[in-house]
Amino acid sequence: xxxxxxxxxxxxxxxxxxxxxxxxxxxxxxxxxxxxxxxxxxxxxxxxxxxxxxxxxxxxxxxxxxxxxxxxxxxxxxxxxxxxxxxxxxxxxxxxxxxxxxxxxxxxxxxxxxxxxxxxxxxxxxxxxxxxxxxxxxxxxxxxxxxxxxxxxxxxxxxxxxxxxxxxxxxxxxxxxxxxxxxxxxxxxxxxxxxxxxxxxxxxxxxxxxx
Numbered sequence: 001x002x003x004x005x006x007x008x009x010x011x012x013x014x015x016x017x018x019x020x021x022x023x024x025x026x027x028x029x030x031x032x033x034x035x036x037x038x039x040x041x042x043x044x045x046x047x048x049x050x051x052x053x054x055x056x057x058x059x060x061x062x063x064x065x066x067x068x069x070x071x072x073x074x075x076x077x078x079x080x081x082x083x084x085x086x087x088x089x090x091x092x093x094x095x096x097x098x099x100x101x102x103x104x105x106x107x108x109x110x111x112x113x114x115x116x117x118x119x120x121x122x123x124x125x126x127x128x129x130x131x132x133x134x135x136x137x138x139x140x141x142x143x144x145x146x147x148x149x150x151x152x153x154x155x156x157x158x159x160x161x162x163x164x165x166x167x168x169x170x171x172x173x174x175x176x177x178x179x180x181x182x183x184x185x186x187x188x189x190x191x192x193x194x195x196x197x198x199x200x201x202x203x204x205x206x207x208x209x210x211x
Contacts, residue, residue, distance in 0.1 A: 009038035104152035152183035
């Protein structure tokens with residue numbers, strides 16, 4: 001499946017893979033290697049899809065395979081241990097490759113306070129339920145994570161950004177200090193694009209405010 005020449009591409013993804021494993025040891029990663037660039041798509045446990053793309057020229061045949069993020073990290077340590085192919089386990093949708101429209105650019109100084117405020121709200125919700133230091137009930141946490149913390153807009157429409165999406169951007173380490181995130185839309189998909197990676201959210205049934 002993977003060859004020694006692919007190690008450079010996978011090594012570029014190691015920080016993102018490692019963060020995903022810390023959130024869920026069974027996180028799936030879809031690795032797509034082409035002639036000029038490589039992309040990894042990772043499904044996080046809280047219903048978010050993230051990706052990172054790097055330019056890595058390669059001469060091998062194209063690869064599109066799903067495995068566990070942890071197994072890719074293991075392969076970086078020992079290339080003789082091939083990750084198990086888990087294509088049938090990938091049930092997440094795939095964001096469109098084109099048709100994205102940029103809505104707005106948001107600075108780190110706006111996004112990080114939103115994440116801190118959300119984390120404090122989650123903590124307070126857990127304390128109200130008598131479990132300080134723990135997580136609130138799943139339905140309470142989901143409601144908070146799905147709350148809209150930002151509405152990006154331009155002269156053609158708007159898109160709602162949830163706490164879930166912004167939290168994923170920072171927890172994956174995609175947003176550098178003093179950096180920016182671009183809010184893009186394509187149909188029902190919303191994405192936040194930062195320097196080190198992208199976060200996608202598909203909102204079934206959501207109608208974006210596009211004119």
